[in-house]
Amino acid sequence: MAIYKALIASVLLSLLVLHLVEADHEMQVSTNAKPGYASPKIDxxxxxxxxxxxxxxxxxxxxxxxxxxxxxxxxxxxxxxxxxxxxxxxxxxxxxxxxxxx
Structure with a gap:
């Protein structure tokens, strides 16, 4: 039973880490935009x-x-x-x- 709890805990921890890494990557992409340049989606x-x-x-x-x-x-x-x-x-x-x- 302890093995299953450890396995579930490690899977949840892995998902949390992946979520944080993805959020950090999105934050870096949004802050690396050059000032004065608009996104390519401009009309x-x-x-x-x-x-x-x-x-x-x-x-x-x-x-x-x-x-x-x-x-x-x-x-x-x-x-x-x-x-x-x-x-x-x-x-x-x-x-x-x-x-x-x-």
Whole structure:
């Protein structure tokens, strides 16, 4: 009878350890995300529509924003500025050296 209790206790202890290891791994994955970079699940269309809503050339703005969002998986909040939130988005430039992303 003592052998069965020891076996059950060791199985339960093993399950507890596996659960803790899995939880720790999930925590490390979530904290290793780089700041300023969004997850790849971003809806670029909606984010760029919001970003370009006040633009004088909304179609051009959405096209440029969509290209940048596709490369960076990130669009800064608001209709202008806030580039510090998404460094990749801010770093993209045109051939002329001007900022590519609106």
């Amino acid at each position: 670029c269309g909606a984010a760029c529509k919001a970003r370009c809503q006040l633009s004088s050339r909304p179609n051009l703005c959405k096209r440029a924003c969509g290209t940048c969002c596709g490369k960076c998986s990130c669009v800064p909040p608001g209709t202008a500025g806030n580039y510090e939130v998404c460094p990749c988005y801010a770093a993209l430039t045109t051939h002329g050296g001007r900022r590519k992303c609106p």
